[in-house]
Structure formats: structure tokens, C-alpha cells
Amino acid sequence: MSKRSLLLLPGDGIGPEVMRQVRRVIDWYTRKRGIEFAIEEGLVGGCSYDAHGTPLTDETMARALAVDAVLLAAVGGPKWDNLGFDKRPEAGLLRLRKEMELFANLRPAKVFDALVDASTLKPDVVRGLDIMIVRELTGGVYFGTPRGITDLPNGERRGVNTQVYDTHEIHRVARVAFELARKRGNKVCSSEKGNVMESGLLWRQEVIALHKAEYQDVELSHMLADAAAMQLVRNPKQFDVIVTDNLFGDILSDEASMLTGSIGMLPSASLGATDANGKRKALYEPVHGSAPDIAGRDLANPIAMFLSFAMALRWSFDLQAEADILENAVENVLNTGLRTGDIMQPGMAKVSTSVMADSILREMDKVAAA
Numbered sequence: 001m002s003k004r005s006l007l008l009l010p011g012d013g014i015g016p017e018v019m020r021q022v023r024r025v026i027d028w029y030t031r032k033r034g035i036e037f038a039i040e041e042g043l044v045g046g047c048s049y050d051a052h053g054t055p056l057t058d059e060t061m062a063r064a065l066a067v068d069a070v071l072l073a074a075v076g077g078p079k080w081d082n083l084g085f086d087k088r089p090e091a092g093l094l095r096l097r098k099e100m101e102l103f104a105n106l107r108p109a110k111v112f113d114a115l116v117d118a119s120t121l122k123p124d125v126v127r128g129l130d131i132m133i134v135r136e137l138t139g140g141v142y143f144g145t146p147r148g149i150t151d152l153p154n155g156e157r158r159g160v161n162t163q164v165y166d167t168h169e170i171h172r173v174a175r176v177a178f179e180l181a182r183k184r185g186n187k188v189c190s191s192e193k194g195n196v197m198e199s200g201l202l203w204r205q206e207v208i209a210l211h212k213a214e215y216q217d218v219e220l221s222h223m224l225a226d227a228a229a230m231q232l233v234r235n236p237k238q239f240d241v242i243v244t245d246n247l248f249g250d251i252l253s254d255e256a257s258m259l260t261g262s263i264g265m266l267p268s269a270s271l272g273a274t275d276a277n278g279k280r281k282a283l284y285e286p287v288h289g290s291a292p293d294i295a296g297r298d299l300a301n302p303i304a305m306f307l308s309f310a311m312a313l314r315w316s317f318d319l320q321a322e323a324d325i326l327e328n329a330v331e332n333v334l335n336t337g338l339r340t341g342d343i344m345q346p347g348m349a350k351v352s353t354s355v356m357a358d359s360i361l362r363e364m365d366k367v368a369a370a
Contacts, residue, residue: 003036003037003038004035004036004037004038004068004069004316004317005037005038005039005040005066005067005068005069006026006037006038006039006040006067006068006069006070006071006312007039007040007041007042007060007063007064007067007069007070007071008023008039008040008041008042008071009041009042009043009044009045009060009064009070009071009072009073010041010047010073011044011045011046011047011072011073011074011075011089011290012045012046012047012074012075012076012077012089012290012292012295013074013076013077013289013290013291013292013295014073014074014290014291014292014294014295014300015045015072015073015074015075015290016073017295017296017298017300017302017353018073018074018286018300018301018302018304018305018353019071019073019305021302021305021306021353021354021357022071022302022305022306022308022309023039024357024361025306025309025326025357025360025361025364026039026309028361028364029322032364032365032368033322033368035319035322040063040067042059042060042063042064043057043060044056044060044072044075044089044092044093044096045074045075045076045089045090045092045093045290046075046076046077046079046080046089048060048089048092049080049083049087049089053087054087054092055075055087055088055089055090055091055092055093055095056091056092056095056096061095061096061099064096064099064100064283065099065100065281068279068282068316068317069282069283069284069312069316069317070096070100070282070283070284071283071284071285071308071309071312072093072096072283072284072285073285073286073305074285074286074288074289074290074291075089075090075092075093075290076088076089076090076289076290077089077290077292078292079292094142096283097137097138097270097283098138098143100270100272100281100283101138101272101273101281102137102138102270102271102272102281102282102283103136103137103138103139103169103172103173103271103272103273104134104135104136104137104172104173104176104270104271104272105134105135105136105137105249105253105268105269105270105271106132106133106134106176106180106268106269106270106271106311107132107133107135107249107253107256107257107266107268107287108130108131108132108133108266108267108268109129109130109131109132109133109236109253109256109257109259109260109266110129110130110131110260111126111127111128111129111130111259111260111261112260112265112330112331112334113127113331113335114331114334114335114337115260115261115262115265115334115343115345117345118260118261118262118343118345119258119259119260119261120258120261121233121236121259125235125236125237126236126237126259126260128237129236129237129259129260130184131236131239131240131241131242131256132180132184132240132241132242133241133242133243133244133249133252133253133256134173134176134177134180134241134242134243134244134249135173135244135245135246135249135250135252135253136165136169136170136173136243136244136245136246136249137173137246137249137270138169138246139164139165139166139169139245139246140163140164140165140199140245140246140247141161141162141163141246141247142161142246142247143246144161144162144163144164145162146160146162147160147161147162148160163197163199163245163247164199165199165202165203165245167202167206170202170203170206170207170210171206171210172273173243174188174190174206174207174210174211174243175210175214176243176271177190177241177242177243178210178211178214178215178218180241181218181240181241182217182218184240184241185240185241186217186218186219186240187218187219187220187221187239187240187241188211188215188218188219188220188221188240188241188242188243189220189221189222189223189228189239189240189241189242189243190203190204190207190220190221190222190223190242190243190244191222191223191224191225191228191242191243191244191248191252192204192222192224192225192244192245192248193224193225193226193248194222194224195224199245200225200245203245204222207220207222207243208220225244225248225251225252228242228244228248228252229251229252229255232252232255232256232259233255233259236256236259253268253287254287257287261343262301262342262343263287263288263289263304263342264286264288264300264301264303264304264340264342264343265301265303265304265307265343266286266287266288266304266307267284267285267286267287267304267305267307267308267310267311268284268285268286268287268308268311269282269283269284269308269311269312269315270282270283270284270285271315279316280315280316282312282315282316284308284309284311284312284315284316285308286304286305286307286308287304288301288304294341298352298353298354299340299341299352299353300340300353301340301341301342301343301353301356302340302353302356302357302360303330303340303356303360306326306330306357306360307326307327307330309326310323310326310327311323313326325364325367325368326360326364328367329360329361329363329364329366329367330360330363332363332366332367333356333359333360333363336359337349338351338355338356338359339351340352340353340356
């Protein structure tokens with residue numbers, strides 16, 4: 001079998017630190033499991049702006065389009081806050097999503113038993129929580145036109161962003177949600193603001209139409225986005241798969257992430273359409289940001305980066321058993337009481353980024369041998 005190709009984009013802040021640790025995990029699969037990866041590395045975000053004057057070069061964009069999967073760590077930081085919108089680190093990430101046509105963002109929110117007490121919610125509310133949020137990623141208000149800030153004749157200024165969706169955009173992301181639900185709890189909740197937004201009304205109508213045509217075996221419900229935000233903190237275990245638009249997905253998935261105790265624990269996958277050969281463009285990244293306040297201090301939690309690679313093993317390389325090894329090793333290490341600072345609890349042992357990675361790698365040996 002030809003090597004599986006990966007483009008690593010460490011980015012900014014803690015990104016290079018957690019990417020360095022996941023590179024050790026990738027090397028483990030080659031040494032211990034005989035799975036070889038053709039690895040390239042590139043710049044994105046603030047580091048790319050510093051080096052090239054742009055948050056993403058055409059060359060790196062072309063490499064992202066050519067590989068089997070992209071693994072990205074984090075972008076951004078206060079150093080670049082005063083740049084124009086098109087030069088800011090986040091613009092590089094948006095370009096990757098847009099040109100790779102990554103329309104479906106999968107963000108799991110799973111509470112490990114060992115971290116139940118790390119959540120700010122009561123243990124009985126979050127114990128056993130396992131939600132998947134499917135966020136539309138290439139449409140909606142983040143990409144709609146017209147957009148911009150203009151000066152008005154009366155001396156005021158006006159900011160405009162446009163929320164727009166077409167039928168095919170709604171159908172393709174809803175189809176991902178329905179297919180996922182069939183492999184999980186077989187329930188989809190579609191969330192929008194159809195009571196006050198025409199785009200939300202269209203969203204609901206088109207999800208209903210697709211469900212009737214292709215997915216009547218899946219239980220479908222609907223919930224306004226503000227009500228969903230409330231229910232996520234009131235009774236989150238009522239949800240299995242939530243599908244929603246770009247803006248509400250951004251907000252709801254961040255909210256769901258904090259149910260788990262730390263945003264440093266959560267991975268994500270951004271997927272494109274399946275081509276004629278059964279392959280799809282894909283980008284995997286932790287949900288957390290670049291955390292510049294702890295960058296370079298060996299304090300970051302590498303687990304979200306590890307679990308993002310586990311999602312790559314599942315979705316891009318169809319290596320389900322290999323993904324299980326990594327995920328089980330993470331859970332076993334957490335059960336021993338090791339914690340990075342973001343998930344530290346009384347009575348547990350606080351460890352550094354590198355020590356957490358060391359422990360997970362040793363546990364992968366044990367899991368693989370079992």
C-alpha cells in the first residue's frame with residue numbers, strides 16, 4: 001500500500017508544541033504497526049504572515065489540496081490582532097476550509113468518566129455524555145455577500161454580513177448528520193432560527209424534505225438555536241447528533257465543549273464531499289485556540305491534538321482499530337489520575353505536555369499488546 005499522505009500545519013502559540021507530540025504518535029504507528037505516512041509540514045496563520053506576508057501561501061494551499069489529510073494545530077494570537085481581516089491568522093484557516101470545500105465540521109463532545117468532576121455542571125448532568133455536533137462550514141454568514149464596513153453620508157458607519165444558504169448546501173451537511181446518527185443513537189436534532197430568519201425557515205424545510213426522502217428510519221427533531229443553547233446546559237444527554245448552520249454551530253459547539261471540563265480535550269474533523277474513488281478532502285484540528293499565554297512552557301494539553309489524529313485515522317484512512325488504540329490509551333491514562341493544568345483536579349497528579357504524551361505512548365504499547 002502506498003504511504004498515506006499528511007500535511008502538518010503547527011501554526012501559532014502552543015500549536016508547535018502539541019504538533020511535536022502528535023508527530024511522536026504518528027511515528028509510533030510506523031514503528032509499532034508498520035503504517036507509513038508521507039509527511040509534509042507547512043506554515044499557516046501568524047507564523048505564515050511573519051514569514052511570507054500572508055496567513056496562507058498559494059504553495060501551502062496547493063499542498064493541502066494534494067494530500068490525503070491535513071492536521072492543523074492552532075492559529076492566532078494578540079500579536080496579529082491589528083492586521084486587516086484578510087491578513088489575520090484566521091483568514092488562512094478560512095481559506096483552507098473554503099478552497100478544500102470542507103462543508104461539514106464534526107465536533108464531538110464526550111465526557112470521559114475520569115473527568116466528570118472537571119465539568120462545571122453537576123456530575124449527573126454530564127456523566128456518560130456523548131454528543132456529535134455537525135456544523136455547516138463553508139456557507140452562511142461567514143461567507144455570504146455582500147459584506148463589509150462602509151461609511152454613511154450622515155457620518156455613521158455600517159457593518160454588513162449576509163446569511164445565505166441554498167438547498168444543496170443544507171442537504172449535503174444534513175446527509176452527513178443522518179449518516180452519523182445511523183451509527184450512533186439514530187437521532188438528529190436540527191437547529192436554526194426559523195422563527196425570525198428566512199434562511200432558518202428554509203433550513204428546517206429542506207432538512208424535513210431530505211429526511212422524508214432518504215432517512216425516515218432516523219428520528220428527527222427540531223429546536224431553535226437559542227433553545228438548544230439552553231438545553232445543552234440543562235439536559236445535554238437528550239441529544240445525539242445536532243446539525244446546524246455555520247454561525248450557530250460555532251456557538252453551540254463551543255458551549256458543548258465546555259460541558260466536558262476543558263476545551264483542551266476536544267478534537268474536530270472538517271470534511272468535504274466523497275469523490276469517485278471514495279476519498280474526501282479532510283482537515284483535523286483541536287477545538288482549542290493557540291493559548292499564547294502558555295506557549296513554549298510545556299503546559300499545553302496535547303490530548304485534543306491526539307484525538308484529532310484519531311479522527312483522521314477513522315475518517316481519512318479507515319483505520320478503526322488503530323484509532324481505538326489511541327483513544328483507549330488516552331482514556332486509560334486519564335483513569336490513572338494524570339492531568340495537565342487545564343483539567344487539574346484535587347488529588348490528581350499535574351504533569352507537563354511532554355509527560356502526558358510520554359504516558360499515552362507507553363499506554364498505547366499496552367493497549368496494542370492486549
